[in-house]
Structures are given as C-alpha cells and as structure tokens.
Amino acid sequence: MLERYDRQIAYEGIGKAGQEKISKSKVCVIGCGALGTTILNSLCRSGIGHIIFVDDDTVELTNLQRQMLFDENDVGKYKVHAAFEKLDVINSEVIIEGYVDKISADNISIYAEDCDIILDATDNFQTRQVINTYCIANNKPWIYGGVAGSCGMATTIIPFKTPCLNCLSDFKTNEGYTAKTSGIINAITASIGSIEANLAIRYLIDKPSDKFIYLDLFNDIFECFELKQNPNCKICGNK
Amino acid sequence: MIKITVKAFSFLEKFITETTLTLPEGVSCEDVLRRLNIPKKDVFVCIVNGSNVPFNTKLKDNDSLSLLPHLEGG
Numbered sequence: 001m002l003e004r005y006d007r008q009i010a011y012e013g014i015g016k017a018g019q020e021k022i023s024k025s026k027v028c029v030i031g032c033g034a035l036g037t038t039i040l041n042s043l044c045r046s047g048i049g050h051i052i053f054v055d056d057d058t059v060e061l062t063n064l065q066r067q068m069l070f071d072e073n074d075v076g077k078y079k080v081h082a083a084f085e086k087l088d089v090i091n092s093e094v095i096i097e098g099y100v101d102k103i104s105a106d107n108i109s110i111y112a113e114d115c116d117i118i119l120d121a122t123d124n125f126q127t128r129q130v131i132n133t134y135c136i137a138n139n140k141p142w143i144y145g146g147v148a149g150s151c152g153m154a155t156t157i158i159p160f161k162t163p164c165l166n167c168l169s170d171f172k173t174n175e176g177y178t179a180k181t182s183g184i185i186n187a188i189t190a191s192i193g194s195i196e197a198n199l200a201i202r203y204l205i206d207k208p209s210d211k212f213i214y215l216d217l218f219n220d221i222f223e224c225f226e227l228k229q230n231p232n233c234k235i236c237g238n239k
Numbered sequence: 240m241i242k243i244t245v246k247a248f249s250f251l252e253k254f255i256t257e258t259t260l261t262l263p264e265g266v267s268c269e270d271v272l273r274r275l276n277i278p279k280k281d282v283f284v285c286i287v288n289g290s291n292v293p294f295n296t297k298l299k300d301n302d303s304l305s306l307l308p309h310l311e312g313g
Binding site: 031033034035036120121122123124125145146147148149150151152153163167168169170173174175176177178179180182184212214216219221225226227228230232 | 281284289294305308309
C-alpha cells in the first residue's frame with residue numbers, strides 16, 4: 001500500500017510517520033478551477049485519505065489553458081464531475097467526494113465539518129470570508145491562496161495562532177485582480193496550487209508553515225513575510 | 240517628521256515602484272495610500288519591516304512599507 005509513496009516517504013521531512021498521518025487525513029477543497037485542480041491533483045497523488053471538493057461551475061474552453069485536470073472532452077461538463085473522473089484513476093486508494101454546490105455560510109459545515117483542514121481555491125473574496133468566519137468559529141485551519149497575472153500568494157491560517165484573513169486585510173468586497181480583469185499565466189496557478197497543497201500537508205504532519213508567501217513569476221520575486229495576529233481583529237482578536 | 244520607504248508589488252507598480260517619503264509623525268499605512276493615490280481596494284496586505292500589519296498602523300521613522308495587491312483569482 002505504501003509502495004506508491006516510496007519516494008515521498010524517502011524524503012526525511014515526511015517519512016513513514018508523516019505518510020501515515022497524510023493517509024489518515026480528511027481535507028475539503030473549496031473551488032475546482034485553476035488552483036483547485038492543481039491542489040486536488042497534488043493531494044490525491046500524495047495519498048490524502050479522504051478528499052471532499054465543492055464547485056458549481058462547468059468547464060469552459062478558456063479554462064483549459066490552466067485548469068490541469070480538464071481536457072477538450074470536458075467542456076460543458078460540471079467541473080466536479082470531470083475532475084472526479086480524473087482523480088478516481090490517479091489514485092483509487094483515496095476516498096474522493098465531489099459536490100456540485102456553491103459554498104455559503106449556510107452550507108459550508110455540511111462539507112467541512114469533519115475535515116482536518118480546508119483549502120481555498122475560490123475566485124472571490126466573499127467566499128473566502130465565509131471560509132474564514134467558519135474556520136475561526138470552529139477552530140479549524142485553512143489555507144488561503146490567491147492569484148492574478150503572474151502573481152500569487154498563499155498562507156496557512158490557524159485560528160488564534162496565526163493571523164486570520166481579517167487580520168491580514170481590510171478588504172471587504174470582490175474588487176481584486178482576477179484572471180478575468182488582469183489575465184493569468186498557468187505557471188502561477190500551478191505554483192500557488194502546489195504551494196497550498198504543500199502547506200496543507202505540512203500542517204497535517206505537524207510541520208506547519210508560519211510565513212506569508214508571495215510570488216511574481218514574470219518579475220522573479222519570491223518573498224516570504226512574517227505573520228502577526230492583530231489583537232484587535234473583530235473576527236479572531238482577544239480570544 | 241519621519242522618513243519611510245514604500246515598495247509596491249506587481250499590479251500596484253502602476254502607482255509607484257519604490258519611493259522614500261518624508262511625512263509628519265503619526266501617519267498610518269492608510270495615510271500613505273491616500274498620499275500616493277493608491278486605492279485601498281487594490282491593496283490586500285500592508286507589510287511593515289517584514290510583517291503584516293493592520294492598515295491603520297502608525298508608521299515610525301525608517302520603517303519600510305511593502306504593499307501587496309489584492310489577488311482575487313483562483
């Protein structure tokens with residue numbers, strides 16, 4: 001059973017003990033676009049025990065440039081259905097559940113309740129706020145990721161230990177830079193998706209990152225910033 | 240008066256790249272955004288001396304302020 005993970009186990013940062021933790025883990029991936037497909041591909045191959053993912057979109061031709069689990073035959077299908085077909089044959093040892101649904105404050109607990117960690121693969125700030133509020137209220141860690149153009153960023157949010165989304169930003173509306181407004185290259189979605197998956201695995205094997213990671217692949221910028229909680233944060237402060 | 244360095248990343252480079260400002264004591268990150276005509280909605284995180292800070296954080300002499308854009312795509 002562990003043979004397929006031989007090279008991953010051989011890496012001393014993971015080892016057999018880490019692989020066993022990975023295989024007993026349950027994660028929830030919210031969104032199945034460019035970040036989501038990279039994250040799902042990576043987590044499935046890494047041998048996460050149980051993966052739940054949620055998205056309500058269908059595959060469009062313009063998605064194929066960067067959404068790595070889809071091909072021309074998938075155009076028009078629900079992303080969840082198309083991704084499930086691919087993931088199921090990548091690693092049949094993983095329990096995979098995909099749901100066609102739009103995440104909201106009313107339904108997030110249905111999918112995330114029993115999961116060890118949530119990964120953000122959404123394309124809007126309001127859903128990230130839903131994830132943040134749910135995770136702080138339920139003391140559940142999550143991985144934030146965002147991309148546009150040739151830039152991306154990611155960080156691990158562990159309630160009451162690292163800054164939450166609200167500590168990081170005053171932003172309240174969906175007015176940021178997106179693939180639609182600013183274009184996007186597939187190198188950045190693949191990079192940030194892989195980093196998010198890696199951040200999740202590191203948390204699951206008790207080696208969490210405490211940095212805010214920023215990349216700009218057309219300007220050769222690779223930065224890590226320190227994270228500080230805001231004691232006055234309205235969501236997570238003074239608790 | 241205090242002297243601070245401001246660096247803007249990627250999409251925010253259309254407003255400034257890197258500049259040094261001399262400002263009155265007590266100015267906050269938000270005040271710097273206003274002074275440089277950078278819309279607050281375009282900035283996701285303010286980093287001062289290598290760590291994230293709230294936008295209303297008061298700046299000190301020789302502080303280095305980095306501005307990261309709001310990347311919403313996924």
